[in-house]
Amino acid sequence: xxxxxxxxxxxxxxxxxxxxxxxxxxxxxxxxxxxxxxxxxxxxxxxxxxxxxxxxxxxxxxxxxxxxxxxxxxxxxxxxxxxxxxxxxxxxxxxxxxxxxxxxxxxxxxxxxxxxxxxxxxxxxxxxxxxxxxxxxxxxxxxxxxxxxxxxxxxxxxxxxxxxxxxxxxxxxxxxxxxxxxxxxxxxxxxxxxxxxxxxxxxxxxxxxxxxxxxxxxxxxxxxxxxxxxxxxxxxxxxxxxxxxxxxxxxxxxxxxxxxxxxxxxxxxxxxxxxxxxxxxxxxxxxxxxxxxxxxxxxxxxxxxxxxxxxxxxxxxxxxxxxxxxxxxxxxxxxxxxxxxxxxxxxxxxxxxxxxxxxxxxxxxxxxxxxxx
Numbered sequence: 001x002x003x004x005x006x007x008x009x010x011x012x013x014x015x016x017x018x019x020x021x022x023x024x025x026x027x028x029x030x031x032x033x034x035x036x037x038x039x040x041x042x043x044x045x046x047x048x049x050x051x052x053x054x055x056x057x058x059x060x061x062x063x064x065x066x067x068x069x070x071x072x073x074x075x076x077x078x079x080x081x082x083x084x085x086x087x088x089x090x091x092x093x094x095x096x097x098x099x100x101x102x103x104x105x106x107x108x109x110x111x112x113x114x115x116x117x118x119x120x121x122x123x124x125x126x127x128x129x130x131x132x133x134x135x136x137x138x139x140x141x142x143x144x145x146x147x148x149x150x151x152x153x154x155x156x157x158x159x160x161x162x163x164x165x166x167x168x169x170x171x172x173x174x175x176x177x178x179x180x181x182x183x184x185x186x187x188x189x190x191x192x193x194x195x196x197x198x199x200x201x202x203x204x205x206x207x208x209x210x211x212x213x214x215x216x217x218x219x220x221x222x223x224x225x226x227x228x229x230x231x232x233x234x235x236x237x238x239x240x241x242x243x244x245x246x247x248x249x250x251x252x253x254x255x256x257x258x259x260x261x262x263x264x265x266x267x268x269x270x271x272x273x274x275x276x277x278x279x280x281x282x283x284x285x286x287x288x289x290x291x292x293x294x295x296x297x298x299x300x301x302x303x304x305x306x307x308x309x310x311x312x313x314x315x316x317x318x319x320x321x322x323x324x325x326x327x328x329x330x331x332x333x334x335x336x337x338x339x340x341x342x343x344x345x346x347x348x349x350x351x352x353x354x355x356x357x358x359x360x361x362x363x364x365x366x367x368x369x370x371x372x373x
Contacts, residue, residue, distance in 0.1 A: 002055030002078040004141060005036050009053045009108065011137035016108035017101035019051035019134055022118040030113035031308035032138050034236055037079065039065070039072040046084070050096055058096050060084050090125045097126065108134035143314030144328040145307060150352050150361075152237035153306060153330055156193070157350050157361035159232040160241040163187045164364035167228055168371045171247055177202045177215035184230050193232035197240065198310045201229035208244070209344035211300055211336060222248030222373035225258075225343040231310060238310045240332050241362045242348030248373030257294060257337045258345045258368040264288035264335040265347050265366070268302055268317070272333070272351060272358040278321030285335040294337045303332040306350055329353045330361070 009019055021033045025045045036049050036057060042065035050058040057079045061069040066083050073079040082092050097105060107126065109119065112135040123129075145153070163184055170183050181200040188196065202215040205224035213227075220226065229242040244261075246254055264285040271281050282302040289298040301318025304311045307330060315323040317331060325331075334348030350361040 002057070002076065005051035005057055005078075006053065006055035008036075008134065008137050008141050009051065011140055012108055012132060012134060014106065014132060015053075016132050016134070017053070017105040018097065019049075019108045020122060021049040021051070021110055022114055022122060023047045024115045024118050028113075028115050030110055031312070032110050032113065032142065035138075035142055035308060037069075037072065038076075039068050040235060041065075042068045044069075046089070048089070048093060050093070050100075052100055056080070058082060058100075060089065060092055093122075093125050104128045104130070106130045106132060108132050108137075110138050111135050112138075139313035142307060142312065143305060144326055145330055145352070146328070149237060149307065150328070150330065152235045153239060153350065153352075154361045156197070156232045156234035156237055156239035157241070157363075159188055159191045159193050159234065160230065160239040161362045161364040162191055163230070163232075164228070164241055164243045164362075167243060168245060168369065171220065171226075171245065171371045173222060173248075173373055174219045176220075177204055177207065177218045180220075180228070181215045181230075184228060188230070188232045191232075193234060194236075195233045197231035197233045197238035201227065201242075203227050203344070205343055206341050209338040209340050209342065211338065211344070211346065220247055223251060224248070225251065225254045225345065227344055227346055229346065229348065236308055238306060238308070238312075239350055239362065240306055240310050240348060241350065241364065242334055242336075242346045243364060243366070244345040244347060246368070246370045248371075250370060251343070253339075254343055254345065255368055257339070257343075258347075260289065260292045260294065261335050261337055261345045261347050262366060262368070264298070265333055265349070268333050268335065269351070269358065272325065272331075272353065273356060274325055274327050274353060276325050278315045278317045278323055278325070279319055281317045281325075281333075282319055282321070285333075289335065289337060292337075294339070297337045297339060298335060299338060300336065303334055303348075306330045306332055325353050327353050327355045 305314030
């Protein structure tokens with residue numbers, strides 16, 4: 001934790017006397033709070049983390065998470081926990097900063113995540129402060145994962161991959177999209193997930209042609225393709241996996257669509273290594289789709305960074321992304337082809353960039369699979 005705080009503040013220009021990360025209420029919680037303060041559980045709504053240039057961290061916790069906060073702080077002597085009671089938050093922040101920083105401090109805030117209300121409250125507490133944006137420094141620091149972070153994502157990916165292998169056995173005529181989504185989420189929890197990392201997507205037939213579809217009470221019919229996009233949290237870190245299947249009698253066009261998406265993913269994977277721009281990797285997959293009969297039906301970026309959130313800080317794989325991949329970055333690789341009114345196919349895997357290429361974190365089979373009706 002100490003090194004993370006120190007490195008974030010070290011990246012800032014102009015320099016700041018302290019870093020303030022302020023949570024609001026769920027879902028407006030800043031993942032960077034949990035990046036600087038590694039605590040396994042709790043929401044920490046309304047909490048504030050105050051990081052100092054030497055790496056020390058003051059954490060303001062509500063009584064709801066006091067025990068978790070104190071247990072986490074025991075593992076790191078650079079962390080000091082303060083418990084907020086009714087009406088003392090402003091006084092605590094002021095007292096800590098009065099001890100630790102100059103009288104007219106320059107303070108860094110994660111503008112990308114702090115709510116307007118929370119920022120106004122900070123300004124009221126600290127009227128003499130000058131504010132600088134820590135967004136870029138935090139993104140740069142969080143974008144490259146350390147071995148501990150990769151291990152957590154890999155465990156989440158192990159859970160997701162195991163469940164992906166189970167999905168064919170869950171399929172049956174008449175099952176509803178929302179029912180299959182529930183079975184997927186239950187299977188993840190049984191295997192050790194601490195929760196789903198986003199709302200599970202299950203789409204049957206024509207509904208599988210909408211990438212960010214919300215499952216409904218629509219029943220599976222023989223002859224349909226389906227897309228299942230889901231993820232697990234493990235120790236606050238996320239995985240994100242998508243698998244596509246065909247149920248019942250073969251649809252020759254959808255089989256060829258699947259094979260094209262598989263080829264597009266392989267073309268992208270062949271380019272994954274440090275020093276390659278995100279847009280270049282996307283273009284490799286796009287080229288495969290554009291050479292097929294389904295040109296124009298790959299309608300989103302190839303992938304995104306993954307970590308404390310599903311769309312995490314770091315380099316994405318998409319048009320216009322000129323940032324370069326680095327060892328330790330974790331990204332998804334998820335080409336898709338979508339045929340409105342008919343069906344869609346997406347194959348998504350999580351990989352970590354290594355010093356000379358990449359390594360799969362998700363391991364479920366990706367090839368075309370027909371499941372008997």
